[in-house]
Amino acid sequence: MTVLSTQLPRVPYIGTADDAELDRWREVAQNVADQLAVDALERDRKNEQPFAEVKLLREAGLLDLLVPAEFGGAGGHWETGFEAVRIIAAADGSVGQLLAYHYINQSGIAFYAAPETQGQWWQRTVEGGWLWGDSVNPIDPTLTLVPQGDGFTLNGGKRFSTGSGVGEVIVVNAEITEGERAGEVLAFVIPRDREGLEIVDDWDYLGQRLSASNSLKFHNVQVQASDILGPVTAEPVSTLLTPGIQLAFVNFYLGIAEGALARGKRIILGRKNAWLFSQAETYSQDPIFQRTIGELKARTAAVAALTEKLGRKFDALVSKAGEVTQTERAALAVEIAEAKVVSTETAIEVANRIFEVTGSSSAASSVGLDLFWRNVRTHSLHDPVDYKKIEVGAYFLRGESQPLSLYT
Template sequence: MTVTALPRVPYTGTARDAELEHWRAVARRVADALAADALARDRANAQPFAEVRLLREAGLLDLLAPAEFGGAGGHFETAFEVIRILAAADGSISQLLAYHYINQSSIAFYAPAEAQAAWWRRTVEERWLWGDSVNPVDPALVLTREGAGYRLNGAKRFSTGSGVGEVIVVNAQVEGTGELLAFVVPRDAQGLEIVDDWDYLGQRLSASNSLVYRNVRIEPADVLGPVTDEPVSTLLTPGIQLAFANFYVGIAQGALERGKQILLGRKNAWFLSAAETYSQDPVFQRTVGELKARTAAVAALAEKLGRRFDALLSLAGAVTQPQRAELAVAIAELKVVATEAGVEVANRVFEVTGSSSTQSGVGLDLFWRNVRTHSLHDPVDYKKIEVGAYFLRGESQPLSLYT
C-alpha cells in the first residue's frame, strides 16, 4: 500500500447530549417497530427492503453525513449507540445499518478532499443504503485497466447489504500494478449478479449475499480512491470492529429484556424453592444479576470507546500510527469481552426462562442465533493475541481489514 495523506475528514468534535438523546429516541421507535415481528421476518428470510425503508424514513441512513451536504452531521458515538439499540430488537437490521455507516464513511476515509462533497451530496440526495463487497479472505477480484477506467471480474461472498443497497463498496487490486482501489458499484450495474444465497443460522436479514462480477465497467467517477496505510484512513477497520462490539452488546441487552419478560410471566416456582415465583427465587435472581452486570460493564466500555473514536478521528491527517494502534487495541479488548458476553448471555438466559422458552414460537433463540453467527466473522482468539502482544511487547498487528 502507498502512503497518501488525506487533508481532512468531515468529522469534528464529539457528540453533545442533545444529539445523543434525539437519535436514541429515533432508534427506540424503530426498534419497537422491528421487535413487533422480528421472529416472523427472520423465518421468512426475505430481502429486507421494507426494513431499509423504515431506516430511511427515520433519517438513520444519513446520521453520519455532514450537515453541510444535507445530512444530520452526527457522530460515530451516536451511530454506535443506535446500532446497539436496534440490535436489542433485530440483530440483522442492526448489522445492515452498522455496515452502511462504515461503508458510507468510505467517502471520508478514501476519497480526496476535493471529491468528497459530490459523493456526500449524492448519497444524501439519492438516499443511498451502502452495501459492501470487500471480504479479504475470499477469491480475489480482477480489476483490469481499460481506457480511462477498468473492468471488474470475479466473485465475493458475505457481501452485507448488497441485496438491498443502492450502491456497493468494492476493494480490488489493479491487475499488473498491485494498487488497491476502493470504488462504488450500483446494485443494478450491468454484469453484476446478486446471488440470493444468504441462508444461515442467524443474521438472516442482513442481505449478505454472494456477488458475481462479469466485465462490470468501472468508470473513473466510480472510484473513491486508493486504500492506503495513512493512519486516519486505516481507522476504518477499528471502526468496523467497534460497530461489531456494539451490536453484540445490543443483542445481549435484548436477550436479557426478553428473558426478563418470560421470567416475570412464570407464576409458579421450582418445587424445592421457598420462593413463591421463579422471579423471586435467589437462584434465578443471581443468574440474571450476573448477566446484567456483565452486560452493563461491556456497554459502558463501548460508550467510552465510541467517544474516543470520534475524538481521534477529529484529528484527521494529524493522527499518528501510535495513536491509531493504541485505539485499535482498546477496541480489540472490547471486541473480546463483547463477543463473550453476547454469546454467554444469549445462551444462559435460557437457564432462567425454562424449557418452555425453547418453543419455536417464543423466539428467544433468535438472539443466540444472531450473535453466534456474526461473532464468527473473525476469530476472537486473534483479538486476544492482538491485545496480549501489545500489552507485553508493544507490538501491533499488521494492517488489514481485520486489524
Template sequence: MPRVPYTGTASEAELERWRAVARQVAGTLAADALARDRANKQPFAEVQLLREAGLLELLVPAEFGGAGGHFETAFEVIRILAAADGSISQLLAYHYINQSGIAFYAPAEAQADWWRRTVEGSWLWGDSVNPVDPNLVLTREGDGYRLNGAKRFSTGSGVGEVIVVNAEVEGSGELLAFVVPREAEGLRIVDDWDYLGQRLSASNSLVYRNVRIEPSDVLGPVTDEPVATLLTPGIQLAFANFYLGIAEGALARGRQILLGRTNAWFLSQAETYSQDVVFQRTVGELKARTAAVAALAEKLGRRFDQVLGGAVSQPQRAELAVAIAELKVVASEAGVDVANRIFEVTGSSSTKSDVGLDLFWRNVRTHSLHDPVDYKKIEVGAYFLRGESQPLSLYT
C-alpha cells in the same frame, strides 16, 4: 489525501435525539422480528424504515444535507437496534462504515459530490470487500476498468443502492475502493444467504462479469495512512456494539418471560421464579457483565470521535485499535454467553419456537464468528507484553 470531515464529539442533545429515533425504530422491528427472520426475504421494507427515520444520513455532514452526527451516536443507534433485530442492526452498522469510505478514501475535492449523491439518492451502502475471499480481477480499460470475479459475504448487497468494492488493479499492486450500483450491467446478486442467524443482513454472494468501472466510480486508493486505516477499528467497534445490543435484548426478553411466570420450581421456597434467589443470581451475573461491556463501549465510542477529529499518528491508531480489540473480546464472549444462559432462567418452555428467544443466540453466534476472537486476544496480549501491533488489514 482524504479530508475527514468529522469533528468534535456528540452533545447530549444529539445523543438523546437519535436514541429516541432508534428506540422507535427498534419497537417497530421487534413486533415481527421472528416472523421476518423465518421468512428470510431481502429486507427492502426494513431499509425503508431506516430511511424514513433519517438513520441513513446520520453521519453525513450537515453541509451536504445530512444530520451531521458523530460515530458515538451511530454506535449507540446500532446497539439499540440490535436489541430488537440483529440483522437490521448489522445492515446499518455496515452502511455507516461503507458510507464513511467517502471520508476515509476520497480526496478532499471529490467528497462533496459523493456526499450529495448519497443524500439525494438516499443510498444504503452495501459492501463486497471480504478480504479472505479475494477472487476479483480489476483490469485497466481506457480511462476506467473492468471488474470480473466473485465475492461471498457481501453484506447489504441485496438491498443497497450502491456496493463498495475493494480490488487490486491487475499488474500494479494498487488497491482501489470504488462503488458499483446494485443495478450495474454484469453484476449478478446471488440470493444465497441462508445461515443460522443474521438472516436479513442481505449478505449475498456477488458475481461480476465485465462490470465497467468509470473513473467517477472510484472513491480512491486504500492506503496505510493512519487516519484512513481507522475504518477497520471503526467496524470492529460497530461489531462490539451490536453484540452488546443483542445481549441487552436477550436480557430484556428473558426478564419479560421470567416475570410472566406465576409459579416456581417445586423445590423452591419462593412464590415465583423471579423471586427465587437462584434465578436472581444468574440474571444478576449476566446483567453485571453486560453493564461492564456497555461502560467500555460508551467510553470507546467517544474516544473514536476524539481520535478521528485530530491529526492521527500511527501510535495513536495502534493504541485505539488494541483498546477496541479488548472491547471486541469481552463483547463477543458476553453476547454469546448471555444469549445462551438466559435459557437457564427461562426454562424449557422458553425454547418453544414461537417464543423467539433463540433469535438472539443465533444472531450473535453467527456474527461473532466473523473473525476469530482468539486472534483479538493475541492482538491485545502482544501489544500489552511487547508493544507489538498486528499488520494492517481489514480485520486489525
C-alpha cells in the same frame, strides 16, 4: 445536481456528540427498534431481502446520521451512530448489522476520497437515499481489476457481501492486476443494477438472516473513473475504518445481549409460579434465578461502560484527521480489540444462559428466544476472537501491533 464548493479536510468529522444529539437519536433509534421488535421472529423465518427494514431506517433519517450537515445530513457523530446500532440490534440483530455496515461503507467517502471530491459523494448519498452495501471480504481474493480506457473492467466473485441485496450502491475493494498501477488497491462504488453484476441470493445461515450478505459475481463489470472513491492506503486516519467496523461489531453484539436480557426478563416476570423445590412464590423472586440474571446483567453493563467510552474516543481521534499518528491508531485499535473480546464472549453467554432462567417452555419455537443466540453466534464467527486476544496480549507485553489488514 449542484455541487457545493466547501472544501473538507481528509475527514469531515469534528468533535464529539453532546447530550442533545445523543438523546435525539436514541429516541429515533428506539422508535425504529420498537417497530422491528413486533415481528422480528416472523421476518427472520421468512428470510427475505430486507427492503422494508431498510425503508424504516431511511424514513427515520438514520442512513444520513453521519453525513455532514452542509450536504443535507444530520451531522452526527460516530458515538451516536454506534448507539443507534446497539439499540436497533437489541430488537433485530440483522438490521443492526445492516446499519453498522452502512455507516462504515458510507464513511469510505471520508476515509478514501480526496477532499475536493467528498462533497459530491455526500450529496449523492443523501439525494439518492442510499444504503451502502459492500463486497470487500479479504478471504475471497478472486477479483481482477484491469485498466480499460479511463476506468477498469472487474471480474470475479465475493462471498459475504453485507447489504448487497438491498443497498442502492456497493463498495468494492480490488487490486489492480495489470498495467503500470498493478498492485494498487482501489475503493470504488457501483450501483446494484450495474450491468454484469450478479447478486446471488444465497445467504441462508443460522442467524443474521436479514443482513443481505449475499455472494456477488462480476462479469466484465465496467468501473468508471467517476465510480472510484480513492486508493486504499496505510495513512493512519484512513486505516481507522477497520477499528471502526470492529467497534460497530462490539455495539451490535452488546445490543443483542441487552435484547436477550430484556426478553428474558419479560418471560420470567410473566411466570406466576415457582420451581417445586423453591421457597419463593415466583421465579422472579427465587434467589437462584436472581443470581443468574444479576451475573449476566453485571457483565453486560461492564461491556456497555467500555463500549460507550470507546465510542467517544473514536470520535476524538477521527476528528484529528491527518494529524492522527500510527501510534495513536494502534493504541485505539487494541482498546477496541479488548472490547471485541469481552462483547463477543458476554453476548454469547447471555444469549445462551438466558434459557437457564426462563425454563423449558422458553425453548418453544413460538417464543423465538433462540433468535438472539443464533444472531450473535453467527456473526461472532466473522473473525476469530482468539486472534483479538493475541493482538491484545502482544501489545500489552511487548508493545507490538498487528499488521494492517481488513481485520486489524
